[in-house]
Amino acid sequence: MTKLIIPKKSxxxxxxxxxxxxxxxxxKKDIPKGTSIIQYGGEKISKKEAxxxxxxxxxxxxxxxxxxxxxxxDLDKKHDLDGxxxxxxxxxINHSCESNSELTDVDGxxxxxxxxxxxxxxEILTNYGYGLEGHKEFPCKCxxxxxxxxxxxxxxxxxxxxxxxxxxI
Ligand SMILES: [Zn+2]
Numbered sequence: 001m002t003k004l005i006i007p008k009k010s011x012x013x014x015x016x017x018x019x020x021x022x023x024x025x026x027x028k029k030d031i032p033k034g035t036s037i038i039q040y041g042g043e044k045i046s047k048k049e050a051x052x053x054x055x056x057x058x059x060x061x062x063x064x065x066x067x068x069x070x071x072x073x074d075l076d077k078k079h080d081l082d083g084x085x086x087x088x089x090x091x092x093i094n095h096s097c098e099s100n101s102e103l104t105d106v107d108g109x110x111x112x113x114x115x116x117x118x119x120x121x122x123e124i125l126t127n128y129g130y131g132l133e134g135h136k137e138f139p140c141k142c143x144x145x146x147x148x149x150x151x152x153x154x155x156x157x158x159x160x161x162x163x164x165x166x167x168x169i
Contacts, residue, residue: 127153
């Protein structure tokens, strides 16, 4: 049996279409730095089940390029959280190289917490912290001045920048 984690309702956000990708999450009011903005909900599943679902998504993407997104986050050592539910509004938060929120463990729950002061109307953005492996399949279209071009964790940026500066032989 798996368990559903239903997020608490957030007073701070609304979902509408985004220039970055499809839908996005936007601030309905000013949000001070440090605020827990919205909880990430979903189905608590085993790591094994998560892997099965991720492969399923890859298979679907091969047949239909409009698919291929999964909403699975790391929850703890044994479990992941599959957030692919319409009531999990946090799944619409887009990746950006210039983020204003961070995924944070708040007493065992996953929340997007404001890492900057966010103004009413701004899109809530986060860096999902992906690794370098296969990064070329995940181009970033965040449009920020410092966009690194791919959806990867900031810790990998120096490596990617160095690779860019190395002339191809
Ligand atoms: Zn970017």
